[in-house]
Amino acid sequence: MHPKEVTIVEVGPRDGLQNESKNIPTALKIDFINQLSTVGLKIIEATSFVSPKWVPQMADHNAVMTGIQRRPNVRYTALVPNEQGLKDALNCDAQEIAVFTAASETFSQKNTNCSIEESLNRIAAVIAGAKKHPIPVRGYVSCTLGCPFEGEINPQHVQRIAEKLITLGCYQVSLGDTIGVGTPHKVQKLIDVVSQKIPLDTLAVHFHDTYAQALVNIYAALEKGITTVDSSVAGLGGCPYAPGAGGNVATEDVVYLLNGLGIDNGVNLKKLAAIGRMICDHLAITPRSKVSIALAGATY
Numbered sequence: 001m002h003p004k005e006v007t008i009v010e011v012g013p014r015d016g017l018q019n020e021s022k023n024i025p026t027a028l029k030i031d032f033i034n035q036l037s038t039v040g041l042k043i044i045e046a047t048s049f050v051s052p053k054w055v056p057q058m059a060d061h062n063a064v065m066t067g068i069q070r071r072p073n074v075r076y077t078a079l080v081p082n083e084q085g086l087k088d089a090l091n092c093d094a095q096e097i098a099v100f101t102a103a104s105e106t107f108s109q110k111n112t113n114c115s116i117e118e119s120l121n122r123i124a125a126v127i128a129g130a131k132k133h134p135i136p137v138r139g140y141v142s143c144t145l146g147c148p149f150e151g152e153i154n155p156q157h158v159q160r161i162a163e164k165l166i167t168l169g170c171y172q173v174s175l176g177d178t179i180g181v182g183t184p185h186k187v188q189k190l191i192d193v194v195s196q197k198i199p200l201d202t203l204a205v206h207f208h209d210t211y212a213q214a215l216v217n218i219y220a221a222l223e224k225g226i227t228t229v230d231s232s233v234a235g236l237g238g239c240p241y242a243p244g245a246g247g248n249v250a251t252e253d254v255v256y257l258l259n260g261l262g263i264d265n266g267v268n269l270k271k272l273a274a275i276g277r278m279i280c281d282h283l284a285i286t287p288r289s290k291v292s293i294a295l296a297g298a299t300y
């Protein structure tokens with residue numbers, strides 16, 4: 001039933017740190033990403049080239065992207081909202097970019113100051129620019145399982161947007177449960193509906209853990225054949241424009257689950273958990289990962 005191998009997209013340096021109120025020194029972010037690069041992760045979303053007026057936590061995107069030590073087996077990607085972001089990301093040698101839209105009109109307005117239609121037009125321009133270089137483009141759809149402003153979201157609506165992103169040139173669409181309200185049957189229904197129009201292997205899942213459902217939702221997604229999972233070390237994360245959004249599912253918890261299921265993922269769990277504890281020490285918070293906490297005291 002489950003895939004043999006899963007690719008983890010580590011979003012901690014972007015989704016995690018964008019939501020921290022503490023001012024995080026650029027050198028610490030660089031060290032964090034450099035350490036994450038040593039544990040077997042293949043894709044790290046390092047920063048976002050969004051407006052610093054909107055997300056000041058990511059204002060040092062240039063310095064982060066150019067300051068990290070690139071490892072040949074890791075792809076360093078960044079979130080891009082518009083052509084200005086693309087230009088900056090390319091100047092900093094991002095190896096991949098991620099564009100983002102939403103399945104909720106209200107969230108789209110709050111997060112990007114435009115309608116879904118307008119955001120898709122912006123994305124079309126970004127992808128056209130990216131193709132000239134060429135670098136791969138990943139797409140996110142937010143609020144696929146619920147919106148903080150509009151409540152329930154129709155899976156057919158997500159299907160239309162995901163299909164559009166693939167048509168525009170995204171190689172993959174990550175289904176965001178931005179506020180972590182999904183439950184397993186809803187996840188499976190969403191995947192069923194969306195995969196009627198786009199191939200299953202172009203879908204990823206990106207679950208926040210507000211209601212402690214993220215891991216079981218990932219299990220449900222694996223049962224449907226999903227092979228790419230986004231997660232954030234120590235469960236850092238959240239969206240400043242999505243009230244109530246909890247942290248992302250912790251990468252440590254995902255790796256523990258995958259290991260237990262015998263699914264290859266390539267990540268050294270102990271090393272990863274130590275990095276999660278390191279960044280949490282700096283942020284003066286406790287890791288939002290029971291696996292991380294348990295491993296800190298484990299004797300086996």
Ligand code: HMG
Nearest residue numbers: 049050051054081084085111112113140142143176178239
């Ligand atoms: P706007 O205010 O409508 O745009 O924002 P604007 O074109 O009027 O620009 C305003 C100012 O920002 C201008 O500066 C621009 O130059 C500057 P000023 O003239 O006032 O000095 N600006 C930029 N600066 C640097 N880089 C840029 C850039 N663009 C404009 N790329 C905009 C529109 C899209 C820019 C804004 O709304 C924005 O940046 N939004 C991003 C919000 C965000 O990052 N949210 C979190 C990430 S999404 C997420 O977390 C969800 C996800 O994880 C999936 C999930 O969980 O569901 C992906």
Ligand code: MG
Nearest residue numbers: 015176178206
């Ligand atoms: Mg997110």
